[in-house]
Structures are given as C-alpha cells and as structure tokens.
Amino acid sequence: MDVFIAGFGVVGQGITEVIRDKQELFIKHFGEKVRIVGAFDTKSLALDPSGLDPDELLKRKDSLGKVGKDEVSDDIVKLLQDTEYDLLLEVTPTNIKDGGAGYMHIHTALSAGRHVATSNKGPLALKFRELTELAERNRVHLRYEASVGGAMPVINLSRELLMGEEIASMRGILNGTCNFILHRMKEERFSFQFALREAQELGYAETDPSYDIDGIDSACKLAILANAIFDRDVTYADVSRTGIRGISEEAVALAAEHKQVIRLIGEVSKEKLEVAPRLVPAGHPLSIGGTLNIAQLLTDLAGDVTVVGRGAGRMETASALLSDILAILKNGETRRDAKR
Amino acid sequence: MKVNVDLSLMDMPGQLIRALEPISANNGNVIGVIHDHEAIVGGRITVNVTFEVHSDLALENILATWKENDVIMIKMDAVFESYPLQYLLVGDISSKEIESLTHGMESMEGLASMDIRITGSLTSGSRAAMVTGRVTRHGSLETVEQFFRQHADNGGYMLIRGLE
C-alpha cells in the first residue's frame, strides 16, 4: 500500500517512524509493504513513486525544517488527484473555523478514490456527514481513530468490537491538559493560573491555552463521537460547552471535603451533547488524574465498558493511525488491487 | 410508592400465598418477605412484607382484601425512595442569592432534605457553595436542575453538577 502524508509535524514524523518500524508486521499479515510515496509540509514536498526513505525524510525535517527537497506545489488539489497512492494520512493542524487545508486535502483525496486516515479534528467536527458520505459514494474508507483520545481506542472499539451493543451514552475525559490542571489544583492546592502555568512549562498546554481550557478541543472530539457512535448529525458548535477557567481553589477544596473531584466531562447520548466541569466521586473511574483520557460507554448487554489511554503524544497518536492503516489493509481494496 | 407491613397470619400452609396474592392482583410488586417461623403466638406468625404499589387506590384494595381474608395488619410504614442531588456553585455568589436559592428549594415539591455549605469571603468575589440534598421523585431532579441553571445564568456564576 502506498501512502501520502499531508503535514510533517509531531504526528507526521511519528507515523513515519511507525511505518518504518512495522514493515515486518505489514508483510506478515497482509503480504505487502507500506510505502511512503509522498509527503509535504508548508514549505516543501517529497515525492517518489517507488517509495521514499523514511529516515531521510525524518533527518531532513530535523536538520532543515523541511520534509522534501522540492518546493511545495501551488496546486495541492492537482497533486493529490494526480499522484498515485492508496491512502492519504492527513495530519495537518486542526482548524475549527472552516476545516482549513485539512478539509481540502481530505475532500480531494476521497473524491479521487483514495482512502484517508486522519488525526485532524477540524474537518470531522465541522463536516462529518459530508465527508463520510463522500467516502461511501467513492467506496473508500475514511478513518479517524487518532482524532479522538490519541491511543485510547474508543471509536474503533464502539463501532467494531461493540457493534452488537446498543450504546446508550458515553461519558469521558477527552482533554489531558484540563485533566492535568484540575488534578494539580486538587493534589497541590494550586490556583488555576499556577496549575495552567505548570502545564505550559511541561509542554502540555499551548501558549494560547483557550482551545483546551475553554473546552473547544473536548467539544470537537465529542461532536466526532456523537456522529460516529451515536449516528447524530452535529458539529462542534452544537455542543453545549463550559470550560474550566472559572474553577477556583475554594471550589476544588469544597468538592474534596465532600469526597468529590472536579473533572471536565464530555457527555453524549441521543439527547445529550455537553462538555462541562462535573463533580465526580473520588475513586470513580472518571476521577482519574494526570493527562490520561478515559471514556465510559453504557451498553445494553455488556453494561459499563471503560477504556483508558494516553490522549496525545507523538507515538500515541501514531499508534491510533496505525490501527486505521491496519483496518484499511484488512478491509479495503488498495488501488493496485483494483487495477489487477 | 414502597410500603412495608407486618402481617399476622394463621400458621397454616397457603396463608402466605393468600397474603401476597392481593398485591400482584393490584399490579403491585413484592420486593421482600421476612418470615419468622420461630415466633408463633396463639397459632399465628408474623411476616414482614415490602412491596411497591402504583396508586393509593391499589393500596386500599389490598388492605380491604387482607381484612376479608383474616390477614391482620399489625404495622404499616410507607418507605419513600429518594434520589441524591449535588451542585457546586462557583463565583460571585451574594448572600442574597444564597437566601433566594434556599427559599426556592424549600418551596419545591418533593424535596426531602437539603444542605448548603459556603466557603470563601463575600468581598473576594470568589465563593463556592456546595448544595447537597435528596428529592423523593426522580422527575424532581430535572426541575431542580433547571432551577439551578436558571439561577447560575442570571447570577453569572458557574454551576457544576454531580455525575448522577
């Protein structure tokens, strides 16, 4: 299978390393290699139909800040339409205004009959139905496990392993940064500002943290889950959203007196769609600390099913993308198969 | 409504079934039966039965049938189920607001108990109030939530709900 990588930052480089290291697995299970035939970032393009050397791409990015030697083409649409590849790995930055370049890349690849696996939340949190219908019409796969909860396999678990279950609701912690801040406020009696600064120093929070702490990131993920698991047709703007800015030391201490912790919880069912701080009894699975993500699914036969995992990170996100690559290898015809 | 009764029955085969039959005949549900064979007084035994009925009329019918069938009721308690509520309010919450919340809650139908604990100084503009309590009907939880949401929206402070 030939892959094209759009974006070569933390996740793009992570998945390149994974593809390099998992060749034996691909051959053992599917009898074929996974080759990177193209990759681009904002400044450059690398292209070779016979396969690029992952180490060379990583080295060049590291030393020169560019993935390729060539200038990136002005006409990305044409590039994604005309190049021969089976799967687009879309790992450019999330844009929640209009989906940005990621939306254009995914739309173009699906329209051209290519499978897509992505970690990019923007296009899915805004135009889920349009993109999934486009994939269906073109008989290709659009997979997005990496867009929600990093290495926590909530989407594929719900849609595949729990396929026979009626899932009534999902509650979970979908943002590791907020969880880290709330955890530190309780454990160390830090103020919100102090805990936020610590999260920024440790690299968990961006310089502009509003995307995390105002619940926007969680709302994007919740919208994706609502569409993917609960068959709803929503965007991130439909999510009722309260962030964690207003949470004071007094509030955290008072909750602790009552053996409760405060957590930013996303909740989705057929009727509910909300991200808000909630009181969680200490010891409850959702009272988990640190940067972990967790999702609790309420099912009709199996009861509560809880899944926990690292919500972000280079290898964690690459691991989720790998699960999608494997699923496509398992279920999807590659273009070369189709041509045979 | 859940009801708990002590019944005095003749210590003879079939008497317990005779006592339980009217409950199911009136669409009630037997939840528990405690049968004390040791304590036979004057040929009668005491049985403790907990059951659920859906209306006062159903309960009246059951009591009337027992009377007809020589099932003597020694004691009856209504056992109300109650549901916990928990809210944490955070921000600029005035004493007047707390008073208005307390009055509003107290006049609410179905409130079994309520407690408000407040921390933080009035002048800091940052207080926290934990409201805990119980309501007797599950449906009341929604009314209570709406009441708090409305107050928090109007008062411009944050409302943190329990998980339920």
Ligand SMILES: NC(=O)c1ccc[n+]([C@@H]2O[C@H](COP(=O)([O-])OP(=O)(O)OC[C@H]3O[C@@H](n4cnc5c(N)ncnc54)[C@H](OP(=O)(O)O)[C@@H]3O)[C@@H](O)[C@H]2O)c1
């Ligand atoms: N990092 C995580 O742990 C994580 C976890 C889950 C999901 N995600 C999602 O995965 C995606 C990638 O995240 P990341 O952490 O890898 O981001 P990143 O480190 O900022 O990398 C983004 C990459 O995309 C490239 N890029 C930006 N705009 C582009 C455009 N218009 N066309 C082509 N390339 C473009 C950048 O190019 P330059 O290198 O030239 O700047 C960079 O290589 C995001 O959507 C993010 O939300 C990330």
